[in-house]
Each structure stands twice: as structure tokens, then as C-alpha cells.
Amino acid sequence: MSPRTPGAQLPEHPDWLWRTPDPRRSYDVVIVGGGGHGLATAHYLARNHGITDVAVLERGWLAGGNMARNTTIIRSNYLWDESAGIYEHALRLWEGLEEELDYPLLFSQRGVLNLAHSLQDVRDSVRRVEANRLNAVDAQWLDPRQVKEVCPIVNISPDARYPVMGATYQPRAGIAKHDHVAWGLARSADAAGIDLIQNCEVTGIDVTGGRVTGVRTSLGPIAAGKVALCAAGHSSVLAAMAGFELPLQSHPLQALVSELLEPVHPTVVMSNAVHVYVSQAHKGELVMGAGVDAYTAYTQRGAFHVIERQMAAALELFPVFARAHVLRTWGGIVDVTPDASPITGLAPVDQLYLNCGWGTGGFKATPGVGWVYAHTIAHDDPHPLARPFCLDRFTTGALVDEHGAAAVAH
């Protein structure tokens, strides 16, 4: 699929989206958190399992957390088999999602370049490409000249402080429009009869005899057969309500956009070494992010020096950006695990389910998470693709370390 021309008008949203129901007193399944993952889970509970006596409880406005704040990079070129499994599953779902939801998601498979800037980067990149291929994930290793062919504005001068020594390229990777994705999922769930309840904060989780029985909320108690957590950066807070701890640290992660610009950047470029990633979204704005702020916090705001560094890195790679302007910056709260892989599966409390730890990279997994997590909830048994991502691995040590030298954030 060729990239859509940036600057093309955004497609209209449909005339009807969702109801604003009052919560009922009890549901079969209560999903806590109406971000992308919560909404996708609701959608697939209905679609794949026929479970519709479901409420999604969102403390703010629907999909206003990280779902509304992320830089929408979608790719599946992860190193480890376990990761490739779930992210590639998600990518295949993305490839049919517009049709499935009958919603224009602006899913654009414009490819992603992960740049290498050192000899070790090159080794790690080749390793990832080779692993991807054996896992049937499309991947190529490009030399600097080929990088320039894919993205003509990248600076490949050998005189750069950290010259581009090549890149991995996943042609099927790309971006989508996050609001459209969330709303498409929400509309589908609502149409199936699932209640999407906003301004409803979960303040307590009721557990009796090791089994969850319901939640307390700012709109009153709600009984539930099963409770599925999907609260991203606030997951540890919710786990504490159910009486257990999660190995998560919540960090601010910032992103920014420029004004609308004529198309200059046809793909997605990520560089871990100089720490920036960039794409040009559909209307023409440059969308950029960097690494997490180092300190932990629940504030949805980061520190300014992170932005300054990110801009310096951006100009190293893309000197033509010099006179572009930062229009808006913002931050989300990302929940990072010790091995930078997610936790999705069963919780230490019966009929309570966990999905968190997607950190800086969970947008791309949205449909995959929904699919797999809905299965886990419906069967009270982790989906095979979810099994490696159980909470238990922090006890056994069977980590899926995507932090390691060979891995890429986001």
C-alpha cells in the first residue's frame, strides 16, 4: 500500500459514535480503563466470544490517556520470538482493521527505519533482521545509501557526530490515527451493547475469598463476574487496590508535533542511539518522540531538557527541519516493566485479569491485545500468545528482555 499523501483531508467521522449510559449495578465483565486496550478488549469480547454484558469504566474521557498521546508507530520487527508472535499477530489484525471496524483508521504502511549508528548497532540490527525473517516478519537490512533512497531527507554524511551506518527496514510497518482507532473500537463495542462509562473512576476492587466480586467507583459500586485491568500508567495503583504489587515503574513520556508541512518525510524513522523518532502524519505535521523522562511520576508532563535534546537529535538526522516549529508538546504516563515487555494474563486474584506494562510501545499492539486479552478473559486461561507475558516470569526469571542491546523502544 502506498503512503497516503500527507496533507490529504482527514476522513469524516461517522454521524453516530456511542451512547452515554449510566452504569448498571452489575456486569459479567468490567474492564477498567477505556484506552485503546480496554476498548479493543471490549470489541473482541463481543466479536470473538459473544460476551456483551460488559462495562468499560474510564475515569476521564474515553481514550484520553496514552491512547490519545502516542506517536502511533506500528511495527512488529521485535527481536524475540515471544514478542514477534504477539506484535505480528497485531500487525496482521491492523491490516484488516479498517474493514473490520468499518472506520477510516488512516492506517498507512509506510515502513519504519530503525537506524544504526555504531558497529554494535549494526550487529544488533542484523541480528534482529535475521530473527524477524525466520519468524516470517518482513525485515531488511539497508546500507546508508538505501536508507537515503527510502527517506531522502535523512543525513547520511559520514561526518555526522554519529553517522548513519545503516538501518533495519520493515516495509509493512507504519502509522495510524489514534483517535480514529479508539473511536472505531468504541463504536463497535457500543453497538454490540457494551456500556462505555466515562468519568467513572475505579477507587476500589472488592475481593472475597481470593476472588474478585466487583469494583467501587466514583459513580458507586458495580458488581462484576470478572474484572479486567487495562489502566496503563495507573496499573500499579489498581493492583494495590486488589492487594498485590506489580513490577512496574511509571514514567512520563513526551511527544510533540510541528505545524503542518508539505510532505517531506515518507516513512517512519527511529534512532535509539541519538534518541528521536519521527514521522509525518496525515495532515502534514511532523510527529516526534524520544525516550522516557528518567524520573518516575504520575504527572502527565515531562521535563523541558528532554525536548531540547530531542530537537538536537532531530536536526542531526534531518537538517532540513531547522526552521520547522514545535506547535505542541505533551506527555503521557508509561508503565515500564523490568524487561520492557508487557504483562498480560492472569492476576494473583481469581477472575481478575492483568494487562499492563506496554510502556512506550503498546499502541501498535492494540488489536492484538484486544484479541488475546479477550480470549484470556473469556476462557480464564491465557491465550497462547500471552503465555510468555505472564506476571509469573518475574518470579521464575523467564524474562522477555526487549530492553537488551538488540531491542528498540516504542
Place this chain on the structure above:
Amino acid sequence: MTPQPFRLPDGGRISRGAPLAFRFDGVAYQGYRGDTLASALLAAGVHQTSTSVRLGRPRGIFTAGVEEPNAIVQIEAPFPEPMLPATTVELYDGLVAGGLPGQGRLATEPDPARYDARYAHCDVLVVGAGPAGLAAAAAAARTGARVILADDQPEPGGSLLGTAEIPDWAAETGSELDAASEARVLRRTMVFGYYDDNYLLAAERRTNHLGSQAPSRLSRERIWHIRARQVVLATGAHERSVAFAGNDRPGVMLAAAARTYVNRYAVAPGRRAVVFTTGDSAYCAALDLAAAGVDVAAVVDARPEPGGAAERAARAGIEVLAGHAVTGTSGEPRVASVAVRALCAAELTGPAREFAADLLLVSGGWNPVAHLFSQAGGQLRYDAGLGAFVPDGCRQAVRVAGAARGVFDLPGCLADGAEAGRRAAEDAGFTAARPLPPTSAAGSAERSAPSAHLWVVPGPDGFGTHFVDLQRDVTVADLARATGAGLRSVEHLKRYTTAGTAHDQGKTSGVLTSGVIAQLLGVEVAELGTTTFRPPYTPVSFAALAGRNRGVLHDPVRVTALHDWHLAHGARFENVGQWHRPWYYPRDGEDMAAAVARECRAAREGVAFMDASTLGKIDVQGPDAGDFLDRLYTNMISTLRVGMIRYGVMCRADGMVFDDGTVIRLAEDRFLLTTTTGNAAAVLDWMEEWLQTEWPDLRAHCTSVTEQWATVALVGPRSREVLAGLAPQLAVDACSFPFMAWRETAVAGIPARVCRISFSGELAYEINVLPWYATALWEALYEAGRPLGITPYGTETMHVLRAEKGYPIVGQDTDGTVTPQDLGMGWVVSKKKRDFIGKRSHLRADTGRADRKQLVALLPQDDVLLPEGAQLVAGDRLADPPVPMLGHITSSYRSVALGRTFALALVRSGRERVGERLYVPVGEELIPVTVTGPVLYDPEGARRDG
């Protein structure tokens, strides 16, 4: 060059003696110094600057400031810059610009300008140099407090510049502040960010307004990082529009903007005007325009009973239509006539009247500029009386003064500002010394009537041209469609319609949007709230934010004391972390492989030397230093004797290898440890984290001494001869100076610490001297070794030599998932120590599994050089994906000593597979390899220990 038909004969703050030539959309024009691009265009009679982004409707200059939604231009010359509001571009000679339909364009050439940053601290930062800000800054400065006053305009005055009230006061106050020793006035400086702990960011435009005349030695823009004890925000207010049919035509302009064009720029924005207002302020505009010769056809006031201002207008001969509203405009492209009807209880009544007019001024009320306050974490409150959101509480040390908190009259602003400035200074520890001199601003005795809150004027045919966000082309009809889709939250409605997301970030449209939505949903505006204000307040260029951290300054380049020698001897360099390290030293005509083969041969057969100064070095001192290192390393350090050296490995809490290096014991309470080059800072951070957060009771202190020592590795069977010749006092025989010992002696007359360490498997020494002796030492070694063919070698040879010995490199042969046991280094993990970082993780089920990936060597068939990073599979035929992978190649070389290629790899159950044949997919081929133990060269270690 076209004349300036709309330029008034006199007045304004422009320099008529300094005419400036510019081009817009291909046409040549003239303006004056002091103009903005917008005022110069209006002077030439150009209202329309572009067509709108979605609907392609003609759009004209709407405001006179940063809030401009329509007149967004592309600068073409002197250097392309995308998307600037024409209302903020100071005119300069030679400016070439064009209107933009929506997307800006980047230059293809690199930006020649420079950018930089400054850091400043002050007692009181005042943002905005309007009447409130000036009064605040003056009051604070008079207490002796250190004051910074920042304003985005070239001269102080703020709204006063557009009103012609107390004309000289602003300039005088500005001069007084300029003269005060502790005050600094930053002109052309936009405060755009307000972060925690009163940390504010501002962008100063230093040379933009000079065009091609800008001196290149000056930075074009500068980012100010200001840390203020107290902040006073006197950021003023933005006027807003009303949603009525055709409210977007060129010729429709906010009332105060028109007033500014008349008074500040001496430009009549039209010949015949209608003024549509919901409050008193627009009457000033009407009267000023009338005084300037504009024919004011009528003031249409939505209030049934306007106050004294209306009487004044009537006295000046202007028709005032109370209780009326503008219902539509016509004209192509510019307004030619305005339709008006009576408005009663939100219903239109009575006959329609048409006024011929080429200018329609609108005032739908005022929105305090609360952006920075909101960024600071401040709460906003809807003030139903004002019909606007005003600042409420904030956890930071900030005050808001003047129009920014809803005080709109001039005497009120002056008093409010002075009070805020004085109090801020007092809170910063200063006491008011001299009171401010009174200003001449006269209070008005006039009876003022409260403003009406009118968001939407009904009909006539739906709401399809009732614009709320001009830049995003969002209408009341669009908002109605969004509420009809079930949306309730302003955030959703904004996203559904894209209202407020454009270049102006909704400065004029935000509150209007909320007002319209409230009306559509039948709720109070207060219930809806606003969307969050995010930095920056106005767009900031990437280059300004990057400042000087570009090119070689992007990240410091670190080089060793021997760098010049390496350069002079033709070394090729490799980036290792921030360091430039010699990679190999090719001689005439040699390629890398040949050079590395030669370097390896010298090290294995004669003598070679390398610059090892980049290894991280950390000096650890204190009575508990040994205990501390025991907890940090997997092996026992505290038992090391003074004079001896031990190799050690550090793990993370997950039990995975984090770093390795040597520890030498300098004294009972003092150790020197080395880290890998790239990890030095991370290791020191790690040590400090544990010391400071977990074990503050330990008496141990860490200091980086990486740059305090130059280190030369002298390697090879003949290294002893070279050293002996240069260090006559040192007993170099293996008994007196065994492996893993260190000695202090003089080498070539230079005080040195010599360590018997080997990363090559050969007899080797590491000689440490103070860095300023590095070259002398190196050259002495070179001279002394020359008869033996001493050869400098780089990192590539080092890698080959160590790989032949099976020594892993952290970060290359490990990746954060490898335990010391996986590396075959169980011996480095103490069984005796009670605890160390990672110990508990080594006991976990998975960490103890026998089929973990383990470090082994591979011997490829047919002397193939395997690509590093390649994967390993079991069969000689690839299965359908997903193909199970057994591991990957971490290092791969051609070895002179072995006479063949070999590789290191992490392989599942690797140690059990020794002797097995595996396959490496390379391109379309499968290369067979044989698994072997990792040590391929001198397994007994005889050469090293000799």
C-alpha cells in the same frame, strides 16, 4: 511598487523615514519600519492573505497579534520559514512571503543561522510588558529585587501600543527598568513554557526582524531558561469572535485589532465599518476609527441596554443599534455588506437591515491569556460575569495581574500590576522602598454596562458558515454534528471537528467553541471546562531548541591523550560511546583485514601496544569500600591483597551481566576499578544509586578517574623485554611480578603503575601514567620496541585476540539476558558470599535452567566469515516459518593464530552441543558450523602466565 492607499497621513509608531520594500504573493509593496507584514499589507489594501484549509474560502487578516488564525504566511526570502502569522512578522527590507492554504514548506538548504541559549535566575519574572506587567516590573524593581521583564513585542507597552492612551508612560517605564542595575528587559522575547519549580522558557528573536541585514555573528534566536523565585503573569487577554453566518470573510476583524492598526501602525483597515459587539471595549475601536476618518456605519450591540460608551458613540454621530446582532455578511471575496436584525431572547425579530461596509469589527468578549498559568499547573475557573475562564489556584509561586485575570480597565490594570509586583518582591524577601509615581491614566466616570454572553447568532440558513475555528474551518454545524454523534466531552468534540488544533492552538476559538458546545448540549460552560493548555504558548523553531548542540557539539567527542599520535599514524577510528578510539592502523595500501592480521601477528608473535585509556576508571575509597565492592561484584573482592588485581563481574538485580573489569587494591581502604569503555558512566551511576538509596550507611566514596590516567597495554611474548629495558628498577620476572599483580615503578623515567593484566591471552602489561606523560611513555615504548617490531593496534585487533581466548565483551557477546554462568564463568560467582546484586535472581527457576543460551565458539565450514548477528538453526533445510532459532552469532573474525575463521555465539544448551553441527542462514544459503568450547587459543593459559 504599489502605493499605500490605506496608510493614515500621520500618527502611528512607524518610521516613515524608513521605507521598506517587500513582496507578497509575487507583488511588490512598500511599508515602514515598525510595520508588521500584516499592517503593511493592510496599508496596501490587501485583506485576503490566503484561502482556508478545508473549504478553500477566502480569509483575511483577523487580529493584530500571536492569536492570528487566518493570515499564516510562508517566508520565502531571505530564507524559507514555514507558517508564521503575518501579524507577528516584523517587516524588513527584502522580505518575500506568500499566503498559505494550510501547509508550510521547509527549506531544502541547511539553515545558515546560529542559535543559542542563556540561563538566568531572578527574584521576580514578569511576563508581559503591558500596563499591568510594566507596573509590576517597576514596583518589583524598586524594592531592589532582581527582575526580568519579558515581552514578545519590540517595545514595551502591550495593549497600550494599540490604544494611544498614556502614550509615553510605557517607554519611560521601560527606560527606567533598562537603567536599573538589577532589572533586565527582554524585548522580542516570548515566554512560551512554564514548567515545575518556576522554571520558564522564553524565545528571544534577536535578528529575525533584520532580514538579510542580520549580522551573522549574532545568533538568530535564543532560548532563555529562567528560574524565578516569583512569577507575575501579565499576559493580557485575547478578544474573541461571535459565531454568525459569514463571519469568516476578509474584512471581518476583531475590534481591538482594528484599533491597533489605526493607532499603532497608522493604517485604516477599511473605509466604512460596522462594529458588532457584546461589550463596551469595541466602542473605543469605533471612536478611534471614526477619528481616523473611517466611516463607522453603525455599532451593533447585542445588549439591549448598552451603557455610557454607547452614549458617547451616539454623541460622536455613530448610529448604535442596541439589542441587535449581525446575522450575515456578503461580498466576494471581501465583505461588502452586513446584515443586522434585532435580537430578543436569542431569537431574531424585526426587519433585517443591510449596511454597506468593507469592514466588520467583532467583539464577542475577552479571554484572559491563561495559557502559561495553566501550564504551571494552575486551575482555571469559569467566571460567568466575565464570560471567560480566569486563573484560580496554583501550587507554584505565581501571581496573575491585569487583563490576564479579568481586570480590563487601565487604572485597574496599573494598580493590579503594581500590587502584584510589590507582593512578589516581598515574597522573594524584599521590602518596598519607593512607591511608584502615579500615572496619568484617568479613571472613567462613565456608566459601564456588563457584557452580554453571546456565542451564536441564529440562522438564516443553518450554521454552515458560522465559524468558530477559522483556521480549521470548523463551524457551529460541525460542532452540532459532533454532539449529535453522541460526544459530550470537549476533548472529544475538539478531536472530532479538529477545532483548536491548528497553528494558533485555538487562541481565539477555544472559549467560543466551549460556549457553542455548552449551548448545544444545554449545559453551563463551567461544567464543560476547557481543553488543557500545553507548551509552547506560541510555536518555537526546532533550531532554537537545539541551540548549539549540533554537529560536533551534539555530543562531546572524547579523545585520549594519545589522540594526536594516532591521527599522525593513520589510525581509522571507531565511535565507542562518546570516545573516538583507534580501530586499526592501516599501512600503505592495506585494507582492514590485512592491517588487523598484521597487528594480531605482532601481538601473538612479537610485541604490540594499544591505547587503553578509554576504559572507565573508578576510585573507591573508605573503610567499607571492600564490603561495598563485595555487594556489587559477583565474586569476592574484600579478600584481595594490596598489590594484587582481580577480575570481576557485576550483575543487575535480574542476575544478568552488566559490566566487567579489573579491581586493583591500592590500599586497605582504597580500590581502583576499571569498567568497559561505553559503560563507565552507567557503572558509576549504578554504584551511586546503591550507595545513596540502599546502603547509605556504607562508608565508601566513588570518584571517576577515567581521564586522570592514561593506560597503555603492552602485549606479546616480547613485551617483557621492552618493559625491562624501560623500567630498570622493576623486577619483571614472573616470580617477582606475577600475573594479576601491580607495581609502582618508573617506566622511561615516568612514574607509573604497571599491572600484569591480559585481555589478549598473551604476556601483557597495562602501564598507567598521568595523562600528560602519555605521549612520552608511548614514544619511549615505540622506540624501545622498534627493534622487536612493536606494532600499535586498535580495537578490532583487541577484539580478535580476546575472542580467540573466548573472553566475552559485555554488550557484544552479552545483551542483558546473559548470566555469568551462561558465559561459562560460574567461577566468578561466589558461592560463599551472603549476598551480592543478582544473587537472588541466580536462584530463580529459569536462571538455573540447563538449556539456557551459553557462550560457545563456532568453526564454520569452508573458512566462511559469518556475519555477526546471524542466527543459528538445527537442520540443513529451513522449515516453514516460524523457524526455531537456537541462538545467534555475537562475534566473528578471521584469525591468523588459528589460521581460519571462527565465531562466538550464544547457543541454546551450547555447552552440551560441543561437537554438534548447526547451520547459519546467510542470504539464501545455510552455512554449516561446528560447535566448540569458547577458548580456541592457548587453553592452558601458559602464554599469559609466562
